[in-house]
Amino acid sequence: xxxxxxxxxxxxxxxxxxxxxxxxxxxxxxxxxxxxxxxxxxxxxxxxxxxxxxxxxxxxxxxxxxxxxxxxxxxxxxxxxxxxxxxxxxxxxxxxxxxxxxxxxxxxxxxxxxxxxxxxxxxxxxxxxxxxxxxxxxxxxxxxxxxxxxxxxxxxxxxxxxxxxxxxxxxxxxxxxxxxxxxxxxxxxxxxxxxxxxxxxxxxxxxxxxxxxxxxxxxxxxxxxxxxxxxxxxxxxxxxxxxxxxxxxxxxxxxxxxxxxxxxxxxxxxxxxxxxxxxxxxxxxxxxxxxxxxxxxxxxxxxxxxxxxxxxxxxxxxxxxxxxxxxxxxxxxxxxxxxxxxxxxxxxxxxxxxxxxxxxxxxxxxxxxxxxxxxxxxxxxxxxxxxxxxxxxxxxxxxxxxxxxxxxxxxxxxxxxxxxxxxxxxxxxxxxxxxxxxxxxxxxxxxxxxxxxxxxxxxxxxxxxxxxxxxxxxxxxxxxxxxxxxxxxxxxxxxxxxxxxxxxxxxxxxxxxxxxxxxxxxxxxxxxxxxxxxxxxxxxxxxxxxxxxxxxxxxxxxxxxxxxxxxxxxxxxxxxxxxxxxxxxxxxxxxxxxxxxxxxxxxxxxxxxxxxxxxxxxxxxxxxxxxxxx
Numbered sequence: 001x002x003x004x005x006x007x008x009x010x011x012x013x014x015x016x017x018x019x020x021x022x023x024x025x026x027x028x029x030x031x032x033x034x035x036x037x038x039x040x041x042x043x044x045x046x047x048x049x050x051x052x053x054x055x056x057x058x059x060x061x062x063x064x065x066x067x068x069x070x071x072x073x074x075x076x077x078x079x080x081x082x083x084x085x086x087x088x089x090x091x092x093x094x095x096x097x098x099x100x101x102x103x104x105x106x107x108x109x110x111x112x113x114x115x116x117x118x119x120x121x122x123x124x125x126x127x128x129x130x131x132x133x134x135x136x137x138x139x140x141x142x143x144x145x146x147x148x149x150x151x152x153x154x155x156x157x158x159x160x161x162x163x164x165x166x167x168x169x170x171x172x173x174x175x176x177x178x179x180x181x182x183x184x185x186x187x188x189x190x191x192x193x194x195x196x197x198x199x200x201x202x203x204x205x206x207x208x209x210x211x212x213x214x215x216x217x218x219x220x221x222x223x224x225x226x227x228x229x230x231x232x233x234x235x236x237x238x239x240x241x242x243x244x245x246x247x248x249x250x251x252x253x254x255x256x257x258x259x260x261x262x263x264x265x266x267x268x269x270x271x272x273x274x275x276x277x278x279x280x281x282x283x284x285x286x287x288x289x290x291x292x293x294x295x296x297x298x299x300x301x302x303x304x305x306x307x308x309x310x311x312x313x314x315x316x317x318x319x320x321x322x323x324x325x326x327x328x329x330x331x332x333x334x335x336x337x338x339x340x341x342x343x344x345x346x347x348x349x350x351x352x353x354x355x356x357x358x359x360x361x362x363x364x365x366x367x368x369x370x371x372x373x374x375x376x377x378x379x380x381x382x383x384x385x386x387x388x389x390x391x392x393x394x395x396x397x398x399x400x401x402x403x404x405x406x407x408x409x410x411x412x413x414x415x416x417x418x419x420x421x422x423x424x425x426x427x428x429x430x431x432x433x434x435x436x437x438x439x440x441x442x443x444x445x446x447x448x449x450x451x452x453x454x455x456x457x458x459x460x461x462x463x464x465x466x467x468x469x470x471x472x473x474x475x476x477x478x479x480x481x482x483x484x485x486x487x488x489x490x491x492x493x494x495x496x497x498x499x500x501x502x503x504x505x506x507x508x509x510x511x512x513x514x515x516x517x518x519x520x521x522x523x524x525x526x527x528x529x530x531x532x533x534x535x536x537x538x539x540x541x542x543x544x545x546x547x548x549x550x551x552x553x554x555x556x557x558x559x560x561x562x563x564x565x566x567x568x569x570x571x572x573x574x575x576x577x578x579x580x581x582x583x584x585x586x587x588x589x590x591x592x593x594x595x596x597x598x599x600x601x602x603x604x605x606x607x608x609x610x611x612x613x614x615x616x617x618x619x620x621x622x623x624x625x626x627x628x629x630x
Contacts, residue, residue, distance in 0.1 A: 001052025002063045004045050005082050008092060009135065011041040012099075012128035016121050023117030035120025036103045039127055043096040050093055053084065061085060061493045064137060071140075078198055083137030087494040090335065091134040091267055094342050098259040099127040101461035105350050106251040108457040109357065113249075119159060123255065126152035130260040134267060139188055139198040142268075146184070146232070149261045150177050156256075157248040169247035176241040180231015184268075187224030190217065204274040213278050222279035225272060226286060233265030233319045236293045240559050242316055243300075246308040250353035253308060257315040258346035263338050266322045270331055270495060277329075284415060287327015291422035294320030296557055298429035302436065303554040306363045307352050310437055313556075314389065315345060317426060321405055324423055328416045330408035331495035332488045336476055337401035339487075340388065343472050344398055347385035347465035348434075354378040354458055355441060359448045365437055370446030377454060379442045381462040386438050388469040390431035391519040394481065397473030402427060403515040404476065408498040410511055424518050431522025432529075439530045478512055 015038025023031060053063065063084040071078040084092075103123060110119050129148025136142035158170025192198055194217050195206045211218040229235070234242035242262070246253055256262060269276060269286065276283040294317040301313035318341050325334035355371060355378055356363060372379045388398035406427070409420040454462070476487040488497070529537050540546045552558060604615075 001048050002058060002084070003065070005049055005063065005065050005084055005135070006067060007045045008042050008049065008096065009128045009131035011038045011045065012124045012131065014038060016124040016128060019117050019121035019124065023121055026117060028111075028116055031117040031120060032107050035117075035124060036100070036107060038124055039096070039100045039103045042127065042131065043100045046092050046096040049084070050089055053089055058084075066137075075196060076192065078138055078140045080141060081137040082135045083200065084135065085494050086491045087267075087270060087335065088134055090339065090491065091263075092131060094339055095127065095130050095134060095259045098342050098346050098465075099123075099130075099255060101464060102251050102254050102259070102346060102350070103127075105254075105353070105458050105461045106249075108455050109251055109353055110249065115159065119156075119249070122152055122155045122159070123251070126156065126255060126260055130264070133264060136200075138200060139191070139203070142200075142271075143184070143188060146228070146264060146268075147181065149264060150174065150181065150232070153177070153245070153256060153261055156252040157245045159248055159252065163247075166247040169241075169244040173241040173245050176238055177231040180228045180238055183224045183226075183231075184228025187221055187228065190221050190224060194221070200271065204272065207278060208274055211278050214280060215278070218275060218278035219282055222272075222275045222282040223285075225268060225275065226282060229265030229268050230289070231265075232268075233262050233323070234316050235265070235319060235323060236289050236296065237559065239293060239297065239316050240556065240563065243309050243312045243556060246306065246312050250308065250349055250356060253312070254346045254349035254353075257311070257349060258342045262315060262319055263322075263342070266319065266326065266334060266338055269323075269326050270335060273326075273331055273495065276326070283327055283329070285327070287324050287409075287415070287419050290320040290323025290325075290327055291419045291426075292320075293317065294324065294426040295422055295429070298426050298433065299553045300556050301433040302429065303550050305366055307355070307365050307368075307437060307441065308349070308363060310365070310433060311345070311348055311352060314348075314430070314434065317430065318345070318389070321402065321423065321426070324409060324419050325405040328409050328412040328419060328498065329496070330405060330412070330498040332491050333401070333404040333408050333498065335491055335495065336487055337398075337405055340397040340401040340469070340472055343465055344385040344388035344396075344469040347381055347462065347469050348389065350458070350462055350465065351378045351382035351385060354454045354462070355382075357452050358450045358454075360451055362448055365440045367447050368441040369444045369448075370442075371450070372442040374446070374450045375442075375453070377459060377462060381466040382442070383438060384466040384469050386434040388473075389434050390522060391427055391515065392431075392523070393516040393519060395470060397469055397471065399515070399519065400473035400477055403478060403512060406515050407478070407508065407511045411507060412498065424514060427515065427518035428522045428525075431519045432526050435523050435526035436530050439526060443531055478508060480509060480512060 015034050018034050018038075019026070019031060026034070064081060065084075066079050066081040068080050069077065070080045103120070106119070106123065110116055113119065126149060129145045129152060131145075133142055133145030133149065136145060154170045154174040157173050158167045160166050161170075188198060191203060191207075195203050195210065197203050197206070207218065207221075231238045245256060248256075276286065297313045297316035297320060301310050301317065304310045304313060318337070322334040322337050322341075325331070325337065355368065355375060358371075358375055358378070359368060362368065384396075388396035390396075391399040391402040393399050402423075406420055406423050409416045409423055412419075474482075475484060477484040541550045555561065
């Protein structure tokens, strides 16, 4: 089974190639079969590979597959090869399976769109690029997948390009993430020149042997890779592109936020965790950035009116949790939350898409309301996803993954205690903002008439994701709730266990109760503020300080305005001032000189043979005279 590994990304890539070349000539049922079927085959192949890996684990629990040599020069080689271990297997199965559910949902969501085939071509390429990224055995091939998901995000965010706003959002995502990608490329150059390879496992081994902990090259390499992760995963200070990315179709939002792109940064850090362990200052910075991001994004989510922008800021915040876990060395906990987040965030976006389509593409949560009975499936599945996001105790997957992060942050001691405090406040904010949406959208008085209702292609993914959002966390539970350690034992062959520097014998129960308190407290606060009415909220935001704070959070803490003032406006002014391009001036002068010479010589072309003969004779005499005088 393991020798089928290359087919996992190949099926989706083949689907893209077929749709890209024949899409306009294919009837819609055929485009559906290719678009969904190719990802379905990738998922089935990934499942078969997973079964083979679990039943007959390869030597060292690692399987490598070299396909061909991409680059091979003296002192450096970069093969096109795949590397499968526990980390890659988890990511592959999640990406392929969640991607398949989103593709199935898309057949209904996009059924009336004229760009149907083009949409599935882009989506297939997106999945193929992400699968290439997580299976790559070297950082150069990983970077190819990395840039592939960046390209697809541009194409899909701006899918409805007729609206200039969508095109601007796509450009913003592409440009902002390029900043991080440039840092990552510099990191790859540094690693190549210092260690002589980009093959991940030999690179990590050489780094551990050659670089002492805290050495300059280790810090520089880790910092540059972190820059790439910040861009792709929308973390401070490169988070501004993700809320605007909601311009794309809702299935695109689900794919970007749940299974591809934004999780790539988390995967990169986890995959190269040895480099970050050699640079403790950078690893601590990862945790600090994650803590700051989750708080800032959580506060912004609390003020948004667009249901998709609430979920976008929620994604930024939850990726912040994963960065926090990585920063304290809780590598397995970060990956566990990545998996549960893929389930409940995909569910939330897809359920939100049902609501948006049912209300004739209305996005404003204050123009919804009373949909609990009108759209029961959307309500119950959105509630399951929202409860998991909020970490509702004991019965949701999000509770177990988030509790593990908070517990390991506290037990790491030192700065980990401060990170735990940030994470706990963030958990309270998360429950508050997501149940604000639930109460405003599904409870209270009906605000808009319901039109379109979901069909089976939308219902099946919602039900499956709801089940996973509730039950997907039982593979890893705290000792007092069963002590299941299936997930941590599986990924433990790749990712080291967290170092509990401040462990205490009785710490687990209080930490568990505090995590429960954050979730239940946020839900209760949302109930008091938004379910009976909005009088208290309106009074708070009506006062001058509250209104100013609300505007500040609503605008994403002013980052867009800051960047526009510091970077965008000066650059545009420079471009306008240099409209004629000073660097082209010397070349322009050469062009004008050439034209003048052409004009002068052109006048000699009279067509009169006597003058030509005279000129030839005069020239001949001049040449003979010069020769004699010499």
